[in-house]
Amino acid sequence: MKKNIAIVCGGYSGEYDVSIESAKLVKRNLDPLKYNSYVVVIEPNDWYYQADNGQKIKMNLNDFSVQIGSETIKFDAVFNVIHGTPGEDGKLQSYFDIIGVPYTSSGVDSSSLTFNKFNCNAFVSSYGINRANSISYKEGEKVNYEEIVKKLGLPLFIKPNRSGSSVGITKVNNVDEIEAAIGKALEADDRVLIEEFIDGREIACGILQKGSELIVFPLTEIVSKNEFFDYEAKYTKGMADEICPAPNVPHEIEQDVKALSAFLFHQMDCKGFVRFDYIFTEENLYFLEVNTIPGISEASILPQMALEYGLSLKGFLNIVLDNII
Numbered sequence: 001m002k003k004n005i006a007i008v009c010g011g012y013s014g015e016y017d018v019s020i021e022s023a024k025l026v027k028r029n030l031d032p033l034k035y036n037s038y039v040v041v042i043e044p045n046d047w048y049y050q051a052d053n054g055q056k057i058k059m060n061l062n063d064f065s066v067q068i069g070s071e072t073i074k075f076d077a078v079f080n081v082i083h084g085t086p087g088e089d090g091k092l093q094s095y096f097d098i099i100g101v102p103y104t105s106s107g108v109d110s111s112s113l114t115f116n117k118f119n120c121n122a123f124v125s126s127y128g129i130n131r132a133n134s135i136s137y138k139e140g141e142k143v144n145y146e147e148i149v150k151k152l153g154l155p156l157f158i159k160p161n162r163s164g165s166s167v168g169i170t171k172v173n174n175v176d177e178i179e180a181a182i183g184k185a186l187e188a189d190d191r192v193l194i195e196e197f198i199d200g201r202e203i204a205c206g207i208l209q210k211g212s213e214l215i216v217f218p219l220t221e222i223v224s225k226n227e228f229f230d231y232e233a234k235y236t237k238g239m240a241d242e243i244c245p246a247p248n249v250p251h252e253i254e255q256d257v258k259a260l261s262a263f264l265f266h267q268m269d270c271k272g273f274v275r276f277d278y279i280f281t282e283e284n285l286y287f288l289e290v291n292t293i294p295g296i297s298e299a300s301i302l303p304q305m306a307l308e309y310g311l312s313l314k315g316f317l318n319i320v321l322d323n324i325i
């Protein structure tokens, strides 16, 4: 019998639009012989099923069902493509755990750890993995600008602790810009991270869980046309090259990135498909961050990796759902 899948998208963050695009790719590529798929949009005050003709029907949150005409649709699984809160930080995962609906992404603890860059960095550093040196402040704490520059130099990366798609991130080139950049970051979260600038090549490693095995995709190099991989570069065609397979990566770096990503996937207890990002310089490899709900729109990095690996999008999505139902 065909399974009912809710493609859950939207969310409460600046990544709403990206999530809607990711949902479209999933909807288009889910195997219609195996699955009935339903797009469910989650907004702060409205959780609704959105029909192909645009009709919206409110979800029943007692069991995440929806009444379509005379039929009550219940879901065998949730395909979670909400980037940012509440889909990538464990909140939605808690709800689905409580009502007993399986989902494609990492669970509560894993999502909550990885979405919090401050906590995630501490976790990664505990294994001796290189990270950019950093200082962090909670909203309201006194900021010592001199100490920041003395410890981390310039330029700096100033970012919200819990955010994504580079929302709220500023590259700061002189000390006068720090205050405004901290203010901007604190609009997105109540903790700010200030990092030294790592001047190197940016590289992404995608991992797909297949039962008890892990598929490690070919690496992608990200070359932004802007000063860094900011929101514009991420989502404007032609503003960044995302090259897969990444060219001329030293063999040792490639091996390290792949091994480290598989190691962290296990240690962080990730599920489904995840993208680990790094920067490497002449001397070192630095962990940048992990995305437990990476973009999977037509233009996103991970679907390109899967195709380069030799996996069709349909095949990719089948593996993701076979993991959980």
Ligand SMILES: Nc1ncnc2c1ncn2[C@@H]1O[C@H](COP(=O)(O)OP(=O)(O)O)[C@@H](O)[C@H]1O
Pocket (backbone or CB within 6 Å): 132, 157, 159, 163, 164, 165, 166, 167, 169, 195, 196, 197, 198, 199, 202, 228, 229, 230, 277, 279, 288, 289
């Ligand atoms: N310490 C750093 N040194 C150099 N570039 C950085 C640093 N931190 C972030 N960046 C740049 O900013 C982008 C966004 O930072 P990231 O931490 O990945 O936040 P987000 O979760 O919003 O994607 C990265 O892809 C990279 O281009």
Ligand SMILES: [Mg+2]
Pocket (backbone or CB within 6 Å): 165, 166, 277, 289
């Ligand atoms: Mg990032």
